[in-house]
Structures are given as C-alpha cells and as structure tokens.
Amino acid sequence: MTTSPADQTSLEQVAPIVEIRAMHKWYGDFHVLSDINLTVQSGERIVICGPSGSGKSTLIRCINRLEEHQRGQIIVNGIELTKDIKNIEKIRTEVGMVFQHFNLFPHLTILENLTLGPIWVRKTPRKEAEEIALQYLDKVHIAEQARKYPGQLSGGQQQRVAIARSLCMNPKLMLFDEPTSALDPEMIKEVLDVMIDLAKEGMTMIVVTHEMGFAKSVADRVMFMDYGEIVEQNKPQEFFDNPQHERTKLFLSQIL
Amino acid sequence: MTTQAPSKRAYLKPPVTEVGVLGWLRSNLFNTWYNSLLTIFVIALLAWLLPPLIRWGFIDSLWNSSAEACRETDGACWSVIPNNIRFIIFGFFPSGQEWRPTLAMVLLIGMVIYSRDRSRWKRSLLVLWAINLVVMGVLMHGGIFGMPSVDTAQWSGLPLTLMLSFFGMVAAYPFGVLLALGRRSDLPAIKTLCVIYIEMIRGVPLISLLFMSSVMFPLFLPEGVTIDKVLRAQIAIILFTAAYIAEVVRGGLQAIPKGQYEAADSLGLNYRQSMRLIILPQALKIVIPPTVGILLSAFKDTSLVVIIALYDVLKTTKVALSNPLWTGYSTEAYIFLALLYFVFCYAMSSYSRKLEKELHTEH
Numbered sequence: 001m002t003t004s005p006a007d008q009t010s011l012e013q014v015a016p017i018v019e020i021r022a023m024h025k026w027y028g029d030f031h032v033l034s035d036i037n038l039t040v041q042s043g044e045r046i047v048i049c050g051p052s053g054s055g056k057s058t059l060i061r062c063i064n065r066l067e068e069h070q071r072g073q074i075i076v077n078g079i080e081l082t083k084d085i086k087n088i089e090k091i092r093t094e095v096g097m098v099f100q101h102f103n104l105f106p107h108l109t110i111l112e113n114l115t116l117g118p119i120w121v122r123k124t125p126r127k128e129a130e131e132i133a134l135q136y137l138d139k140v141h142i143a144e145q146a147r148k149y150p151g152q153l154s155g156g157q158q159q160r161v162a163i164a165r166s167l168c169m170n171p172k173l174m175l176f177d178e179p180t181s182a183l184d185p186e187m188i189k190e191v192l193d194v195m196i197d198l199a200k201e202g203m204t205m206i207v208v209t210h211e212m213g214f215a216k217s218v219a220d221r222v223m224f225m226d227y228g229e230i231v232e233q234n235k236p237q238e239f240f241d242n243p244q245h246e247r248t249k250l251f252l253s254q255i256l
Numbered sequence: 257m258t259t260q261a262p263s264k265r266a267y268l269k270p271p272v273t274e275v276g277v278l279g280w281l282r283s284n285l286f287n288t289w290y291n292s293l294l295t296i297f298v299i300a301l302l303a304w305l306l307p308p309l310i311r312w313g314f315i316d317s318l319w320n321s322s323a324e325a326c327r328e329t330d331g332a333c334w335s336v337i338p339n340n341i342r343f344i345i346f347g348f349f350p351s352g353q354e355w356r357p358t359l360a361m362v363l364l365i366g367m368v369i370y371s372r373d374r375s376r377w378k379r380s381l382l383v384l385w386a387i388n389l390v391v392m393g394v395l396m397h398g399g400i401f402g403m404p405s406v407d408t409a410q411w412s413g414l415p416l417t418l419m420l421s422f423f424g425m426v427a428a429y430p431f432g433v434l435l436a437l438g439r440r441s442d443l444p445a446i447k448t449l450c451v452i453y454i455e456m457i458r459g460v461p462l463i464s465l466l467f468m469s470s471v472m473f474p475l476f477l478p479e480g481v482t483i484d485k486v487l488r489a490q491i492a493i494i495l496f497t498a499a500y501i502a503e504v505v506r507g508g509l510q511a512i513p514k515g516q517y518e519a520a521d522s523l524g525l526n527y528r529q530s531m532r533l534i535i536l537p538q539a540l541k542i543v544i545p546p547t548v549g550i551l552l553s554a555f556k557d558t559s560l561v562v563i564i565a566l567y568d569v570l571k572t573t574k575v576a577l578s579n580p581l582w583t584g585y586s587t588e589a590y591i592f593l594a595l596l597y598f599v600f601c602y603a604m605s606s607y608s609r610k611l612e613k614e615l616h617t618e619h
Binding site: 151169 | 513515516518519520521522523524525526529533534537538541615617618
C-alpha cells in the first residue's frame with residue numbers, strides 16, 4: 001500500500017458502502033437469491049419490499065454475513081465478505097442491524113445493552129460509552145428507562161432501544177429487517193419516527209419493510225423483490241406511480 | 257375505566273369461610289370429600305406414629321452416656337455420636353492435630369459463605385480464594401511451620417468428603433461448560449471428541465471410574481511415577497461430573513433463541529465475547545435447577561470413594577459402628593449423618609433458589 005491517507009479518504013468517499021455483484025444463495029437445493037446486483041452509496045436510503053418468502057430479509061442478512069452467500073461478491077465498506085472471520089467481525093462492527101423481534105439481551109439492563117458493543121468491540125472506556133448511550137437513548141425518547149430490563153418495556157420501546165444499541169456503535173450503514181412487523185399498530189409510528197429522524201441526519205439505511213408511507217417519505221430508491229430476484233427498483237415517486245413490471249403492480253395493488 | 261366513585265360503593269369483607277385459619281383449612285384440607293378423607297387419614301397416621309417416635313428420640317433417649325448405659329434404655333442412644341465424633345469427623349488424621357482440618361473446613365465453608373454475595377465476585381475474590389486454598393493445603397498437609405506432615409492416605413472423614421465434593425464441583429462446572437460448547441462447535445474434530453468423551457463417561461458408573469483410577473490407571477504410569485490416590489479419585493469425580501454438567505448446559509444453550517446469537521454477532525462481538533457476555537449468562541441461568549441437581553448428587557456420590565479404600569465421612573461412621581461397644585446403634589449414627597448431608601445439600605439448593613431469583617430479569 002503506497003497510497004497516502006489523503007488518497008484513501010477520497011477513495012472512500014467515492015467507493016460505495018455496499019457492492020453486491022452477481023450474488024447467488026441457496027438453502028440446500030432451494031435457490032433463494034438469484035443474480036443479485038446492488039450498489040449502495042454512502043448516505044443512500046433504500047427500501048426493499050416484496051411478498052414474504054421473496055428473499056428480501058435473506059438479502060440484507062447476507063450484507064452482514066448472518067447468512068452466507070455461495071456465489072458472487074459482496075463488498076461492504078471496502079472489505080469483501082469471505083469465510084475470514086476477522087473480516088466479518090470488522091464489517092459487522094461498521095454495520096448496525098435492527099431485527100424484527102428486537103433481540104435485546106434480556107439479562108442486561110437497557111444501558112448495558114447499549115454499552116456492550118462499544119466497550120467490548122470498540123474498546124471505549126465505560127464512562128464514555130455510558131454517556132454516549134444516554135445521548136442515544138435521549139434521541140429515541142427513552143432515556144428514563146436506562147436502568148430497566150428489556151422485559152419491562154413495551155415492544156415499541158424495545159425496538160427503539162434496539163435502534164439506539166446499533167447507533168452506539170457509530171455504524172456506517174444500518175440494516176433494518178422488518179423493524180415494525182412485530183409491533184402493535186399504535187407503536188409502529190414511534191419507531192418509524194425515530195427511523196425518519198435518522199434518515200434526515202443522513203444515515204445510510206437499507207430497510208426491509210411494508211411501510212409504504214415510510215418508503216415514500218424517506219427512501220432514495222425503492223426496490224421490489226420477488227422469487228429471490230430484484231424485479232424492479234426506482235425512485236419512490238416513479239416506483240409507486242408508475243410501476244413497470246406486472247408483478248410489482250400486483251404487489252402494490254395488494255398492499256396499498 | 258370505571259366511572260363510579262370508590263366511596264359510593266360499600267366494600268364488603270370476604271365471607272369468614274374464605275379467609276383466616278378456617279378459610280385456609282377449608283380450601284386446603286377439606287375442599288373435597290376425598291381430600292377430607294385423606295386429611296383425616298394422615299392425622300390418624302401421625303397420631304399413631306409420632307408419639308412413639310418422639311418417645312424414642314427425645315424422651316427415653318440418652319445423649320451423652322457410656323455404651324453400657326445405652327443398653328438399659330429403650331430410647332435412642334445418641335451417645336454413639338459424641339463418643340465417636342472424633343473418628344467420624346476426622347478419621348485417621350493424627351490425634352492432637354484435629355485443629356488443622358477443623359480450621360481448613362472453617363476456612364472453606366467461610367469462603368463459600370463469603371462468596372455467596374454476587375457483588376463480591378471480583379478479581380480480588382479470586383486472589384482471596386487462592387490464598388485460602390494454599391493455607392488449607394498447608395494445614396491439611398503440614399510438613400512446615402512445625403506442623404507434622406500428614407500423608408493424604410490419612411485424610412479422611414468430613415474434610416475428605418468436603419474436599420472431594422467441593423473441588424469436584426468447582427472444577428467440573430467450567431470443564432462441563434467447555435465440553436458443552438465443544439459439543440456445539442462447528443469444528444468437527446472438537447465436536448466429535450466432546451461427544452465421545454461425554455457419551456463414554458455417561459455410559460459407565462462412577463464406581464467403575466473410581467476403580468479404574470485406583471487400580472488400572474497406575475499400571476499405565478511409567479516406573480517410579482505415582483500419582484496420589486486422593487488426587488486420582490478427585491480427578492475421576494471431576495471427569496464424571498463434568499460430562500453430566502455438559503449435557504445440562506447444552507440444553508441451556510439450545511434454549512437460547514437464535515436471535516440472541518445474531519444480535520451478538522451483528523454487534524461485531526467475537527465468539528468468545530458473545531458466549532461469555534450474551535449466551536452463557538442466559539443459558540447457565542436457565543439450567544440452574546438441573547445443574548444444582550447434578551452438583552447435589554455429585555456431593556453425595558463422593559461416598560463411593562469407599563470402593564478405593566478412601567475413608568469419607570460415611571465410611572468413618574461405619575468404622576466407628578464396627579466397634580463392638582457401639583454396634584446396634586447404627587440408626588442413630590446414620591440419622592446424624594443424614595442430617596449432616598442434609599445441611600450441606602439444603603444450603604446449596606436454597607442458595608441456588610436465591611441466585612435464580614436475583615438473576616430473574618424477564619418480568
């Protein structure tokens with residue numbers, strides 16, 4: 001490596017945060033993802049929708065290697081995902097993930113849930129990690145719950161904690177895997193509001209969701225997947241007003 | 257939402273038959289005709305059994321007499337215990353040196369009690385334990401500071417039982433956890449090794465392991481090399497208990513939802529961190545009840561070391577009873593021994609319940 005630090009930073013600005021080339025994935029014999037090509041630039045917000053079983057969750061889970069792909073390339077933050085566990089950990093450190101079922105750590109308090117990553121992975125001093133955690137809890141409007149355990153919070157509150165937990169790692173990219181699907185209707189808005197705030201601040205986000213209102217208001221690109229393929233992607237305006245494919249039209253007519 | 261003002265409505269007392277002693281009796285002992293029948297039957301049974309038992313144990317009994325005096329009474333001869341207590345507790349430990357195992361036991365039990373409080377689980381506690389273990393070892397073994405050396409063959413009675421079971425549990429637990437993790441490993445070699453180990457050990461009785469450690473194992477050692485018999489028994493107990501703990505812990509690991517592993521992974525935690533910080537704390541908590549079951553039986557199973565001629569507290573009691581003076585009073589001696597075992601077992605299980613309560617965070 002002979003490039004100077006200045007060159008590297010300029011390179012990073014140009015290089016996409018996620019680049020997926022001709023990626024395929026199988027579950028046993030089942031071809032779950034087929035020829036996926038996707039480039040995500042830093043600061044972009046992408047919403048992926050599609051019927052259940054279309055592979056959209058699997059796709060974003062490939063990006064932080066919760067699922068392994070079998071063919072093609074996935075490059076995240078300049079590092080290619082291979083079996084190399086060190087690289088995988090490096091990528092996961094920079095990529096936040098929010099799950100459908102929150103997956104908070106039930107044996108730890110909210111504050112401990114938030115500081116765990118920074119303390120053990122980023123090696124942030126405890127005191128500093130706690131200060132940052134409280135800031136993010138404040139941001140998701142839940143600072144007063146810091147000493148409670150996840151089991152004492154409502155679903156919406158838990159999901160906001162989960163978002164804050166990812167943010168504490170100061171990620172370059174956030175993945176959302178159906179973040180509102182497990183929530184009671186009255187709690188969906190509080191989570192979406194947090195996500196909209198996040199988008200406004202310029203966070204790079206890839207969101208699997210059926211919340212089309214959210215897609216319309218914040219997405220740079222909406223992507224429709226079906227049978228493990230990316231069928232169509234477009235700016236939200238065009239995507240919703242003028243879908244190109246029959247399958248997209250059918251899907252939109254069913255959910256809107 | 258109720259719109260009625262609370263003061264407007266009369267708060268009635270529940271019917272007399274529902275609360276208080278009468279209510280309790282009614283709902284617990286006489287709630288159905290067969291329960292009533294059972295209650296009456298049990299009361300009759302107790303009335304028939306208890307008086308003679310109390311008479312035997314407390315009224316006609318002798319507490320500190322000679323063996324001759326015992327022959328004259330119909331009651332219990334508790335005297336068998338104080339008269340033989342030295343041998344029951346200390347066995348063959350040289351007389352005049354009993355203060356050494358006593359102090360060692362006090363240190364051990366004291367340290368265990370001190371360690372009950374989770375807020376004390378810090379690095380300094382480990383140091384304290386290390387110091388105490390060395391002191392205990394010196395006390396038991398002697399040979400320095402003017403204490404005559406005591407060969408491990410002379411370690412017996414309660415100190416031996418406590419030592420074998422305490423170190424058995426403390427070493428078997430982490431070893432069992434490692435085996436459980438190994439059995440779930442992605443690396444085929446480690447996984448196979450752990451499966452073979454666990455299944456082989458669980459496939460044989462502890463007695464045969466003890467027997468092998470005592471009789472067969474020395475045959476494989478090179479000439480001149482000997483490993484202490486107590487140590488060999490100790491290792492056999494550890495190996496045996498660990499295999500059972502491994503399977504219980506594996507059950508706990510399987511009970512942790514996949515989402516917990518994924519959440520830990522997606523934070524960038526490595527395997528060791530995610531096991532140590534996320535998975536094991538939850539898994540081990542779930543399996544506290546069965547783990548304690550295994551530890552309790554490990555504690556009681558130490559009495560099997562008698563098969564390789566180690567004199568644990570059960571064996572020393574038997575030896576004491578083989579004295580013609582005291583034969584015939586085994587009931588009293590074994591009741592005493594049962595109480596002794598019970599105290600330790602109960603302490604363990606009540607602590608485990610306390611721990612479960614403290615660790616409960618799912619509201």
